[in-house]
Amino acid sequence: MEEDILNEIVSSEDLKKFEKKYHIELAAGNLQRQTRFNYAWCLVRSRYSADIRKGIILLQELCRTEDLSNESSKRDYLYYLALGNARIKEYTTALQYTRAFLQVEPGNQQVATLETLIKKKMETDGIKGIALAGGVALAVGGIVTLGFALAKGKSK
């Protein structure tokens, strides 16, 4: 498979390394935000969706508890929330995060690229679904639903 930002996989040794640091600090009652972020960043790049979901929860917590003045950390969380959601095929949620980001930083090329990639995956998944189901009627229905989903996304 072509490697890109949405299917690149964290090595298990890295995941373990950052997981260990997280649990040590947690047990000591001294959990650093940086440690939580590093662990979450590895989790959302896992091959397992359970890990990705866990990473998303950590990022949401970080986002909720972040100092309002700390804009630069917030953009990190939003970016990886978009990425994590896209990797578990929660495309609509993923696009909500990229859109939220682009509202604050409209010209951000990195996030615009991620958004394009998500939309492309959304489309391929839709087409694959159609191919599996077969039948012209279903295909038409699929395209309409997909078009609707995209239009809904755009109008928000």
Added chain:
Amino acid sequence: MSAPPYSYSYIFKYIIIGDMGVGKSCLLHQFTEKKFMSDCPHTIGVEFGTRIIEVCGQQIKLQIWDTAGQERFRAVTRSYYRGAAGALMVYDTTRRSTYNHLSSWLTDTRNLTNSSTVIFLIGNKSDLKDQRDVAYEEAKQFADENGLMFVEASAKTGDNVEEAFVETAKKIFQRIQDGRLDLNATESGVQHKPSQPGRTTLTDQSPKNTCTC
């Protein structure tokens, strides 16, 4: 469902590293899109870009991981070094501090990549001539002492950008031909994509060591 035939015969993995604000993402963007981003925000984590180039008659796909320069990403971006065939190490010719940090970037690279990884030093922002803070000769000497390839480049004008990426690929390809880079080794940073049966490529016929570039 069968995979589409590859339009390239090798994949080389690259990383781009260096202090924040030296123009790593702008260099990547200039190389992949041939455009200059004038307002380039700080990269979040890592960015990714690809481009297919031709080296010695071979189509080579470069998969480039552009790492964020900010300290808070450092722990995790280190994991992208592993398995890089090429490392572009960037400093800013107008900011001496970014040059002074090169030895620590180099140590990291040497520790985290393998011995066959090609390291290319880029002094970016060469267009800002009157703001120069690091002499060409000084950087050249540093590069020579450490066995690095080196150019001064400008992501803004595009000067020497293509050269840096392509020369790195040529060097990697040379190392494959020399046998210094083992294609079968894990984490060599190179994948060979054998041509499809029934599809002939020019390279199948050519002897292995005729590359003169």
